[in-house]
Amino acid sequence: MPSSPRPTVTAPLSPHLQIYRWTWTMAMSVFHRITGTALYGGTALVAIWLVALAAGPAAYGWVAWFFGSILGRLVLFAYTWVLLHHMLGGLRHFVWDVGQGFDRDKRMALARGTLIASVILTVLIWALALLIR
Amino acid sequence: MAKTSPSLRTARSRVKGLGASGHGAGHWWQQRVTAAANVPLMIAFVVVIAMMAGRPYPEAVALVSHPLVALVLILAVISVALHMRIGMQVVIEDYVQDKGLKFAALFANTAYTVAVAAACLYAILRVSLARLV
Numbered sequence: 001m002p003s004s005p006r007p008t009v010t011a012p013l014s015p016h017l018q019i020y021r022w023t024w025t026m027a028m029s030v031f032h033r034i035t036g037t038a039l040y041g042g043t044a045l046v047a048i049w050l051v052a053l054a055a056g057p058a059a060y061g062w063v064a065w066f067f068g069s070i071l072g073r074l075v076l077f078a079y080t081w082v083l084l085h086h087m088l089g090g091l092r093h094f095v096w097d098v099g100q101g102f103d104r105d106k107r108m109a110l111a112r113g114t115l116i117a118s119v120i121l122t123v124l125i126w127a128l129a130l131l132i133r
Numbered sequence: 134m135a136k137t138s139p140s141l142r143t144a145r146s147r148v149k150g151l152g153a154s155g156h157g158a159g160h161w162w163q164q165r166v167t168a169a170a171n172v173p174l175m176i177a178f179v180v181v182i183a184m185m186a187g188r189p190y191p192e193a194v195a196l197v198s199h200p201l202v203a204l205v206l207i208l209a210v211i212s213v214a215l216h217m218r219i220g221m222q223v224v225i226e227d228y229v230q231d232k233g234l235k236f237a238a239l240f241a242n243t244a245y246t247v248a249v250a251a252a253c254l255y256a257i258l259r260v261s262l263a264r265l266v
Contacts, residue, residue, distance in 0.1 A: 037224060040217045047249045050206075050256035053197060057190040068187065076182075083175060090168045097165065129183040 024111035031115075032089040035082045042079055080125060085118035160219050167216035174209040181206065194260055203261035207254060214250035218242060 020026065052063040066072045092110045095101045101110050140147075181202055185193050196202055221242045229235040 033224065036220050040221055043213065043217065043249045047252040050253050053193060054256035054259040060190050087172060087175060125179065133187065
């Protein structure tokens with residue numbers, strides 16, 4: 001061994017997502033990052049909407065037409081859920097930041113609650129918005 | 134200090150031995166502060182969007198040019214822009230290993246954030262201030 005040339009050492013890689021059994025807390029952690037990334041891209045839609053408003057009635061008409069279409073509404077519905085999920089995920093992180101909710105049952109309830117509450121709130125907001133209209 | 138040292142670190146920083154740490158918690162804290170600010174601001178944002186949906190152009194302009202709405206939107210854009218830039222920076226630093234690519238991605242992250250924020254702020258100000266002139 002001492003005489004042989006030193007073998008190139010490949011650094012050991014830590015196991016990634018595919019090796020672990022999926023758990024609620026892990027899934028919600030992944031969701032938090034994915035929803036955050038989606039919202040990051042989604043801000044472009046907000047910018048387009050606002051700039052169209054500033055540009056005038058013609059530009060605004062096009063944007064309003066898109067968001068009023070079935071595809072546009074689907075995008076907005078998904079956007080609402082993604083926003084609420086990320087917001088509730090952030091509130092869950094605040095609970096953990098102050099050192100609470102780490103017991104098994106509590107962290108599971110927090111993780112499940114994030115998903116359930118985000119879906120319920122999304123439906124509630126849309127029902128309310130359509131009702132008031 | 135030896136003149137041959139290629140390091141730009143000061144003698145004092147070397148003695149303290151903390152490396153680049155010392156401001157590492159800055160982003161962590163700013164992420165929390167903007168997250169807390171985002172909660173009421175984004176709830177208000179969702180309400181504004183729900184109120185705007187389906188309204189004709191003059192009404193949409195009137196709503197965004199209301200001082201309270203314009204102010205809330207401006208605060209939301211600033212807080213969200215800061216929040217999403219840090220968030221995406223963490224994602225990039227986690228997944229992009231190549232140094233050049235990472236540099237490019239971090240630059241693009243800043244450029245995107247600034248562009249989106251500037252577009253939104255310009256549009257809000259344009260719409261809300263135009264009525265005064």
